[in-house]
Amino acid sequence: MYRILLVEDDQSLAELLSGHLQKYDYECKVCSDFNDISGEVEQFDPHLILLDINLPKYDGFYWCRKIRQFSICPIIIISARSSEVEQIYGIENGADDYITKPFSLEVVVAKVNGQIRRTYGDYAANPSERTVVRGELKLYLESLILEYQEQQVSLTKKEAMLASMLLENAPKVQSRETLLSKLWDDESFVEENTLNVNIARLRKKLKDVGADAGIEAVRGVGYRLIEEPI
Structure with missing residues (x-):
């Protein structure tokens, strides 16, 4: 809906x-x-x-x-x-x-x-736009849409950037420092909780489309995409 x-x-x-x-x-x-x-x-x-x-x-x-x-x-x-x-x-x-x-x-x-x-809709995503695909998960980078088995959800720009990094590097862990430096020009001015909030939102979006994947927090290191819901 x-x-x-x-x-x-x-x-x-x-x-x-x-x-x-x-x-x-x-x-x-x-x-x-x-x-x-x-x-x-x-x-x-x-x-x-x-x-x-x-x-x-x-x-x-x-x-x-x-x-x-x-x-x-x-x-x-x-x-x-x-x-x-x-x-x-x-x-x-x-x-x-x-x-x-x-x-x-x-x-x-x-x-x-x-x-x-x-x-x-069916013609929302431009066929020529950049996409990141892992299994049945598909991320449209220009449309900012995450798709799984024909279910779609819109992402914010930051969520799409996070999703792109995690999808492209899965199952490797992406450190907090790497994620912050990619998402924000100067991570020293980003509150500690900002990344956590964006990760939580992306987790919810994965659940919204019913994806069989989740984002795992690796204590003291960062986050990675795993092929099972969290």
Whole structure:
């Protein structure tokens, strides 16, 4: 089931959209913390975001740019701002589509379906893009998609980089220092728990696709991919 995050401070409209999308078998969550929308995105890990522009504190353009720093999931802006300039500005700030209010619920569903098909459907991954394959696990490096037996899950850029290193070097252990130096330009400024958090998220993604592989922590050394779930 695909997950959709609704970032809309008009509660009645958010609930209307959520209820309608759920009829089409989408799992929906309405954003509740408009001071940390990036945090909600990271926690819920949506397949698609419906984003309003007029939001408390920072507008949707700001949050679109912030989200694009760690995620490439489709973002559809829904806004009463209907000028051509603002629609262009939305796309240039990382949005994939722009719907002006008032709108038809069926138009929203059609656009959501289209983005989901293009991003996660049968033709989502470009055949020419770089891939890393180990057994039935397949990582699409440009699309940031992990696939196992036709089940797919989207990854953040950091998760994809971690997955690539572990898949390419399995079953060898990758030291924490090696992983940190590859993922961050200056590991001295990375909190000790940051790598642990990203490893935990990648473990969850492997479980989400039902992969017969897991990430093993080797005490005092680092991590490696093993061919059994953990």
